[in-house]
Structure formats: C-alpha cells, structure tokens
Amino acid sequence: ETGVTQSPTHLIKTRGQQVTLRCSSQSGHNTVSWYQQALGQGPQFIFQYYREEENGRGNFPPRFSGLQFPNYSSELNVNALELDDSALYLCASSPWTTSSSSYEQYFGPGTRLTVT
Amino acid sequence: SQQGEEDPQALSIQEGENATMNCSYKTSINNLQWYRQNSGRGLVHLILIRSNEREKHSGRLRVTLDTSKKSSSLLITASRAADTASYFCATKTRGKLQFGAGTQVVVTP
Numbered sequence: 145e146t147g148v149t150q151s152p153t154h155l156i157k158t159r160g161q162q163v164t165l166r167c168s169s170q171s172g173h174n175t176v177s178w179y180q181q182a183l184g185q186g187p188q189f190i191f192q193y194y195r196e197e198e199n200g201r202g203n204f205p206p207r208f209s210g211l212q213f214p215n216y217s218s219e220l221n222v223n224a225l226e227l228d229d230s231a232l233y234l235c236a237s238s239p240w241t242t243s244s245s246s247y248e249q250y251f252g253p254g255t256r257l258t259v260t
Numbered sequence: 261s262q263q264g265e266e267d268p269q270a271l272s273i274q275e276g277e278n279a280t281m282n283c284s285y286k287t288s289i290n291n292l293q294w295y296r297q298n299s300g301r302g303l304v305h306l307i308l309i310r311s312n313e314r315e316k317h318s319g320r321l322r323v324t325l326d327t328s329k330k331s332s333s334l335l336i337t338a339s340r341a342a343d344t345a346s347y348f349c350a351t352k353t354r355g356k357l358q359f360g361a362g363t364q365v366v367v368t369p
Contacts, residue, residue, distance in 0.1 A: 188359075248308055
C-alpha cells in the first residue's frame, strides 16, 4: 500500500508568479483534500475533490484552484502569489465521506512554499 | 476561523510523565479526531471518537469527549521523547474538516 506523496518538497517563488503543487493519494482513496498551514497555526481547509469535481471549499479566493485526475491524484494551483501564501501545503486522502460522517484522513508530508 | 481550540498552547514534560491537552469546539459534531504532527511535516491520525462515545483508548492514548461541554481531552501516558510533536483536534463542520491551532508538546529525557 502506497501512502500519500507530494511534490515538490520545497519551493521558492516570487510574488505574482504562479505555482502548481502535486499530490498522489493513497491507494483505494477517491477523495483528496488540500490544506494550508501557516507557521504556528493549524491546517486551514482549502478545498476537497471527489471523482474529479470540487466538493467543498474553504475561505480561499478563486486564485486557489485545483484538479483531480481519473487516478485520483490531484493538483493545487495558486495564481498571482502573495507573500501571505507562504506556508506548508498539505494534501490528504480518504475514502469518500458524506457531510455527516467523517473518516480519518491520510496526510502527505507537505510542500513548503516560500513567496519572496 | 478555527472550530477547535487546544489548551494549553505548549506543554513541556519529562519522560515518563503524563501529558494532557484539551480541545473545545463550537458547533455540534458527529465525531472528533486527534492528529499528531512532527516538525512541521504531515499529520498522522491518532484516534477518532464518535459523538455517542465518552472515552476511547489506543495504546498509551486516552481520549474523552463531553458533548454537553463541547470539549475533548487527549491524555498521553508514560510519555517518551518520541512523543514530542504538535497535537491537533479536528471536527467536521459543514463538510469541512476544521483544525484547532494545536498544542506543542516537548518531552525531555
């Protein structure tokens, strides 16, 4: 069984640039969620994808977008990077959950994004 | 905004001692989860307790849930240096898993 993997591990970008982060979900999981974690804070939910469609979104602007592919891997795209986008970006996979139930999520190691 | 709030923010103990941290949340829940994070890396799921459960054990971990007070506690018994990490509670609200700011635990030999 393969765990959740993310790439790249670290990334440094300049304000105004665009970035794409990648995530491969754990085998058998069809739901992927993305989180942003600022230093010293808990993870903040960005959005979730199920069967290639966005299925829930947190309080993040439209310049944060995503994709999920038929093999359930996923991408997070951020346009027009701002200094405050500097954070650890975490991807988590899980079996499908309804709004009224919840399973444990399996997290990847994260991508550390620094915007200068 | 974050659904859960952990208390204390930081905790420093010696090996062998017990560590207790608390989580308070705002809205009704179906379940509450605890996660551990080492050195700013990915989170590891520790335990899930359902709203109809009051206590749950997993190895050296003991979790309680009081839905009337909207609070939960995580107890780590006989702590080890390897338990040094940040601990987060998480609840699902309107389809979103929401985390608190975490408790940073340092276990010294």
